[in-house]
Amino acid sequence: MTSVATIDTDLSTETLIALLTSMLRIRMFEERIVALYPEQEMKCPVHLCIGQEAIASGVCANLEVKDYVFSNHRGHGHAIAKGADFRPLMAEFYGKKTGCSAGKGGSMHIIDLPRGVFGTSAIVGGGIPMGVGAALASSLKRDGRVTIIFFGDGASEEGVFYESFNFAALKKLPVVFVCENNLYATNSPQTARHSTCRIADSAAVFGSHGACIDGNDAVSVYWSAKKAVEKARAGQGPSLIEALTYRWKGHVGPEADHEKGLRPKDELFEWIKRCPIEGFKKQLLDTGLLNEERIADITTSIKVEIDDAIEFAKMSQYPSPEDLLKNVYFTPDGGI
């Protein structure tokens, strides 16, 4: 596994900059959550993906707006990489009526249908069959969509993953399974849970393509996902991408695990050296594709966008008690 991204001359400068921008959007958005969380105004659990940004960004760079993403409790990055607006996301974390889920979901349940973010399940593995179902609908309707399902190494232990993969392979559905193997499920290391640590090999059992890749290298994620997305769109069935990575923060909340004595500090520091953003940025600078000024422009505009989203979220109204019983059932007019 390489620790620093390798700049690929086959990729356009535009794509490389888009990858960097996407990762920075996720990182800066989540760092702001870290900064603001102690105010206790965001009254919901947050599962941060700092350190894992290359996977969401590299995969989603291959998608069209109409394509779908299904995700899990650690879903901010997936939504952002798929193009979700900051305002409704942030407002949701603040429990406001203007949130993407009208204050009913919180950080674990985010959605942006126009951008193809199809909702996130906080039941481990729970979103996997739904993503396959969306792909089944695409295949029945022949609408040319591809569905991406993001899930963790922990979710790969759930029976529903195998049931779903088998069905997707059987029906050759346009879906890509992206397992973000951050080596832990809550505090439990993969070695304590898996008889072998090769999740990607599961694909072969179903006659499908599986690849284990460096999930901190946005470029290798990009190429691997590109191949899988093209296969899916061409009607050649699902692929399983296992992207190795590491989460820098705790399972939930803004602190790092070593601050709570949960995981070794050294381990984190080793992975910080493999930061998906820093190495990539350095190479872009070294090759002259970007300069510091341009990067500053990018980060400034992201900062402005985040500031705006925070202000929007803080200024927004809470839902009213009358909203409590709304949306239990779907009605065409959104009533009770």
Place this chain on the structure above:
Amino acid sequence: MPWTKIYGNKADFEKAGGAGAGLRGLTYREALHEAASQLLESDQNVFVMGEGVDDGGGVFGSTLNLHKRFGSDRVMDTPLAENALTGIAIGAAASGMRPILVHMRIDFMPLTMDQIINHAAKWSYMFGGAVSVPLTIRSIIGRGWGSAAQHSQSLQSLFANIPGLKVVMPSTPYDAKGLLRASVYDGNPVMFIEHRWLYEHMGHVPIEPYTVPIGKSITRRNGKDVTIAAVSQMVFEAMQAAELLAADGIDCEVIDLRTIRPLDSDAVIESVTKTGALIVADTGWASCGIGAELAARLVERAHGALKAPLKRINFADCPTPASPALEKAYYPDRHTIAAAVRETFELKRSNG
């Protein structure tokens, strides 16, 4: 209305005048088949999936040969993976399809609880109404013939506990056809629970598509002495009991609840306000069940209405046994209901 009548089988149906002018008789099984067939024909978004929907049995005949007409894409056999298949149906529904997922036995549905309770029931609410899940899940309750503990449960109350789900239990061919269509177009996850013993029941069923409203009960028999609220196959038993009792001069009102969630308790309360007595005949267990819910609502809204204690007719409080001797003790029937009504009627009378 001819189609609100209940006939146990073809012979009873014929005896009562049969199809008659301009009316057609269908079995419950045929009504389900016709509903699915008409839905598949008129709406490309509808598809049927489930274990064995395209095999020679065709889910007790209710999906027989539909795949030949509509293709195996739209009438789809599935792997034995109930939980994933439920999630797959939910995902397809959320992205614009109207799937009908079929389980031969409701006993297989505990494997799907995560997807039904944590996902189907939540997807609209949890995202502030941004998405809906127009999913119909058909399942069948078995009874008798030594089917035992894992092939004869009646799990409707588990689902009825969950906000976000709807639960319907058609008792007649007319309702089977109309409620299936209503479920498919409801826009929400609907647990459509059938009873295997109703499959050969006959009734009048219009040929053209129609819906029966979800959430509305129907009074199958008007009476002044005792109200019997029943569901599914117990509606038939209750009607038979009412006949027996009529001979003794006890006049029963029989309400077929038809939907368990939302539960049409208003109709029951109104009836009890008139009769002063309530028997609830359920196909399942008593604890936290339909009878418990109706009793609670009655006490909440009209606590003075009862002139005799309420009674519940249910399975015995144990798993289903296999031996016919034990089955007899386990399953309630028309005689159980009739005995309960007599007792209630006497108490009501002695209470003035």
